[in-house]
Amino acid sequence: LSSTSTLVLMAVLASGSLAAESVKVIEADSGWTSQSQSVAAGGTVQADGPISGAASSKNLVLDCAQSGRLAYSCKTKPCTITACSKMPSSDSEVRLIDPPVTFLGSLWDGFMKRRARAPVLLAARAGGSPNDALLLQDDRGIHWGPALRRVLEGSYCFRISYLLDGSEAKTFQIGWDRSVDPEGLAALPGLTPGGYRIEKGSSGSCNPDPEASQAWVVIAPTNRFAELSADWQKAVKWLDELSAGGASPQTVTTARQAVLAGLAEVLESR
């Protein structure tokens, strides 16, 4: 094998083993925690890792690939279960709710089953998610305030991922109070200037929130901020006119994010 092929092979093997270590959470009622963080549907936990449940916690469903889907519950006392273990402790119960699927089985399932689109809620939400913005990064940290315009005061964890490839970059906590610090200053060491997606974690935790909406931000260093800010202000004015001219909110959002992507490209290309 050439060295490149070896590297590729190693990377594939490594990604396979990494994938095998994390288990997807299909469903989780409140009361389940792993490594001091609450376990939420859509998130992952470490295979064979301990998960603690409060007394009478029910409905923790894990997708354990080869073992199928397993549902755990605590009896009357708090319990600790081992992710994907089929052997319950004395305080817990486990049952197989979906057996592992073979290749032919998955083909048959694909033919005989389909996944419906999830219904949408028709109610105004404005769930306090961050908004698209251009942010300044200086010696003191990043000024998150402009991206938190719609977020009510409180303590939050935000998840940041790279705009380019969507890979997870960082999480950070902030005690947001615009009357105390309207700039929303928080340091995030190691975060390089560029374009990012930002979303709020669920219920004060850093776990992904399936109902959270993502915003796009461009983080600019001090020496480039003035130049980018001027462009951004011009774009904001144009976007306001676009909105006033009757463009739909989706159109305006798309246009705004296109502008931010452009600013990120300008920033990252130099």
Next chain:
Amino acid sequence: VSEKTTKKSLKKLAKNEIVMIAITFLLLFPDFHGWFGGMEGRAFDLYMSLFSRSKVASAKVVVIDIDDQSYSGCFEGVSPLKPSKVVQLVNYALGRGAKVVAVDLITDSSDYRSARFNTNPGQTLIWAATAEAKDLDISFVDWLFGTTAQPMAPGQALGQKIEPDSPFHWAVPAYPRDEDLRIRRLPRYYPWSGHENRFLSTLPRRTAMEFSLLEHRSFDSDADEVMVTFQGEKLERMLAREILACPTSDQMAAGQFDNLFLNASIANQKPNHLEGRIVLIGGTFSAGRDFHETPLGTRPGVVINANAIQAELSGHFIHDPPKFWLFILDLSIGSVVAYIIWVAGVKKPRPLIWISIIAVVLLYVLAGILLYSSDILWLSWTGALIGALVGFVVQMWDDDSEGAVKT
């Protein structure tokens, strides 16, 4: 020879019928996987644009709208919406004699737990609850025999987790989307995930039902769906900023959905403008992101809900028979088409056969439109149309092959 010919001819008819049954059955699968959904949806949209009913007996719904200016001036452009202001709006509507007040806002903030509402006897207050579909997998068998409603689990309202014995009225404003992501019809209730024989009522159904109970009117609580794209007359609205007397800016542009409402806000028309009516509190503000594609264009959720309530009160229901019965109907159509081909025979000119088949399909579509216009059911016609065309091609190919063998 004649007996032999008749026997052969009957054999041919039997073959035609078997081919048609097979085609009709096979077409169930693409239909199940939603491949006809887009075409079907477009036909529905076309029908809506041509025959949309725009009259209702009397408009009962008034919308209290948090528009962009209200959001900016009263709620300072931050969210979740300040509970104290929402409570003010609710108490305003209750204080002016609204019979049913439905809050079409997500109220999962714990601040609502301490809120007090001035509800009098003869008034009902309903809160929109968040909800999540628990099992989105639909099996072919369930689909064919008509149990396709998605189980839902309610989340929160009024800052509390919804339980079967929650001490307040709540309902879910959840709408399924078609394959093209448009919203067309609304199931009136969903199975409650994890609670056998319990159902979650949708917000329009619950609102209309409570209103009908208070008014001692009859109410059909059994129909399957209501037309959410029903477009009544323009809605009456009051703006939240007028009620809360917030500062407004002349600089802000007019709302892009203003044309869906009557021009003048009814706030200052007369003191008892809300008395005896349904008040729906919602928002058309951009940051609410409550905008959805419908056959009538992009609509705010509060407008769709208001129209759905009007459809409930006007009795514009749709019954959704199990797919199995529609399959039987499709089989009958297929059988008629097979019979036409047999009667026409290969010696008849093909255009005549084409015209006969198209006539059958058109009759089917016409029947579908009539049934829908009568608020009975929406008849899926795509499968029948494709089945008839495929059946015709297969039969002709078969006849050509036989002709070639004879030659």
